[in-house]
Amino acid sequence: MVSPLVPLVAALLLLVVSWQVVVDGPLLGLDRWVKHGVTTAHHDLHSALLARAGHALADLGGTFPAIPALLAGGGLAAWRSRRAGAARWWLPLPVAALTAVLIPLLVVPAKAAFARPGPLGDPLVPGQWGWYPSGHTATATLSYGVAVLLLARTTGVRVARGLRAAAVLLAAGVGAGLVWSDFHWVLDVVASWCVAVLVLWALARRLPGPERTDAP
Structure with missing residues (x-):
């Protein structure tokens, strides 16, 4: 059971970060500090392997492979639920499909509204x-x-x-890859983590109880 403090902290952090982005507040100094550290590390290490690793991690957050993984997870969950004799075995299928539709609806309007330039500074x-x-x-x-x-x-x-540990590591890896590759400010990543925590918490509360099975 997730503590109710988790979504509360996520919501407050999202509000604070969004406010600071709007007013160009002092919290954005964290973005500049992290970017300076990344730039220094790139210069000192000068590693093509690390650069490729950063890009590879960032790519894990693309529509492919993330959305196919989501739909496959929903399909596999439905199949396992049907095998276990669950009454609403089909439920993971629309949940996965609706999540795939929800993601751009959460992100694209916010990107357009905040209109924040990226870490490379291009207008x-x-x-x-x-x-x-x-x-x-x-x-x-x-x-x-x-x-x-x-x-x-x-x-x-x-x-x-x-599985939960793997999902956390993937989310952290994608965020790290984006920041390391100068694709995003660190607070861009933190805000999306907060949004995801709120959605996952709300969904976990709505889904029926676990249909545990000892099958592999």
């Missing part, structure tokens, strides 16, 4: 979306998170814990 051209919040982070965290949330209802406790 936005007319009609271009901003960088805040991070679409790749939201896509990764919600896609892998919802897939795991659905699957975890049909597995044993130990497997469910492993």
Whole structure:
């Protein structure tokens, strides 16, 4: 059971960060400090391998492979629920599909409204979306998170814990890759994590209880 403090902290942090982005407040100094650290690390390490690793991690938050993983997770969860004889075995299918539709609805209007330039400093051209919040982070965290949330209802406790840990690591890896590659400010990533936490918490409360099975 997730503590009610988790969504509360996520909501407050999202509000504070969004306010600071609007007013160009002092909290954005964290973005500049992290970017300076990343730039220094790039200069000192000068590693093509790390650069490729950062891009590879960031790419895990793209529509492909994240959305196919979400839909596959929903399909597998539905199949396992049907095998277990659950009454509403089909429920993971629309949940996964609706999540795939929800992600751009949460991110795109916010990007257009905040119109925040990216860490490279290039001004936005007319009609271009901003960088805040991070679409790749939201896509990764919600896609892998919802897939795991659905699957975890049909597995044993130990497997469910492993799946949740994997989802957290993937979300963290995508965020780190985006910041390391100068694709996003760190607060862009933090905001999307907050949005995802709120959605996952709300969904977990709405889903029926776990349909545990000891099947592999």
